[in-house]
Amino acid sequence: xxxxxxxxxxxxxxxxxxxxxxxxxxxxxxxxxxxxxxxxxxxxxxxxxxxxxxxxxxxxxxxxxxxxxxxxxxxxxxxxxxxxxxxxxxxxxxxxxxxxxxxxxxxxxxxxxxxxxxxxxxxxxxxxxxxxxxxxxxxxxxxxxxxxxxxxxxxxxxxxxxxxxxxxxxxxxxxxxxxxxxxxxxxxxxxxxxxxxxxxxxxxxxxxxxxxxxxxxxxxxxxxxxxxxxxxxxxxx
Numbered sequence: 001x002x003x004x005x006x007x008x009x010x011x012x013x014x015x016x017x018x019x020x021x022x023x024x025x026x027x028x029x030x031x032x033x034x035x036x037x038x039x040x041x042x043x044x045x046x047x048x049x050x051x052x053x054x055x056x057x058x059x060x061x062x063x064x065x066x067x068x069x070x071x072x073x074x075x076x077x078x079x080x081x082x083x084x085x086x087x088x089x090x091x092x093x094x095x096x097x098x099x100x101x102x103x104x105x106x107x108x109x110x111x112x113x114x115x116x117x118x119x120x121x122x123x124x125x126x127x128x129x130x131x132x133x134x135x136x137x138x139x140x141x142x143x144x145x146x147x148x149x150x151x152x153x154x155x156x157x158x159x160x161x162x163x164x165x166x167x168x169x170x171x172x173x174x175x176x177x178x179x180x181x182x183x184x185x186x187x188x189x190x191x192x193x194x195x196x197x198x199x200x201x202x203x204x205x206x207x208x209x210x211x212x213x214x215x216x217x218x219x220x221x222x223x224x225x226x227x228x229x230x231x232x233x234x235x236x237x
Contacts, residue, residue, distance in 0.1 A: 032068030132175030
């Protein structure tokens with residue numbers, strides 16, 4: 001959770017497929033601004049691969065590419081905005097949004113942060129590293145994440161939860177290179193994106209059960225906003 005907060009429970013609305021497809025479609029449209037061909041657009045290729053892995057309908061995927069590349073006549077005006085602040089109990093939070101209306105998103109974020117504290121630009125980001133995050137699973141029994149990280153060029157790795165996945169962390173500029181290299185070292189890439197990893201995450205053991213529940217509720221509310229793409233919380237795993 002020091003890397004990227006994830007809602008608990010597969011049935012939560014924040015993890016519903018429709019919401020996931022909506023977020024991926026936005027990512028695809030933004031990436032396609034630099035070209036509609038995934039073969040020559042590394043950022044687009046990574047998002048398209050992720051969309052295919054979660055079974056996004058082909059028509060939805062292709063429509064997002066064409067719309068982002070300006071091939072449909074529609075003009076996409078999504079802005080990338082980052083909100084910084086604190087969840088309850090001083091847990092630092094970075095919130096990435098893609099919005100077509102800042103006049104809607106900004107006040108919604110102010111309301112959501114009332115149970116925490118909304119900061120100014122730079123107030124929290126200094127305590128996060130901007131990194132590549134690659135979620136992968138072993139393609140065969142015995143795959144060694146440490147060896148794979150070294151040989152593929154990742155800077156570090158974090159064991160996943162009980163689902164057996166591993167989060168490989170890279171320099172921001174090495175995301176595509178490492179994503180391409182991992183399959184040769186026994187891992188199937190599930191997702192790859194740029195994100196924020198807390199330098200000094202809060203230890204969950206330092207919070208009471210009630211306090212931790214309050215933090216989780218705050219993060220779930222933020223993540224549930226339609227304009228939010230990613231929530232990165234400085235909370236230890």
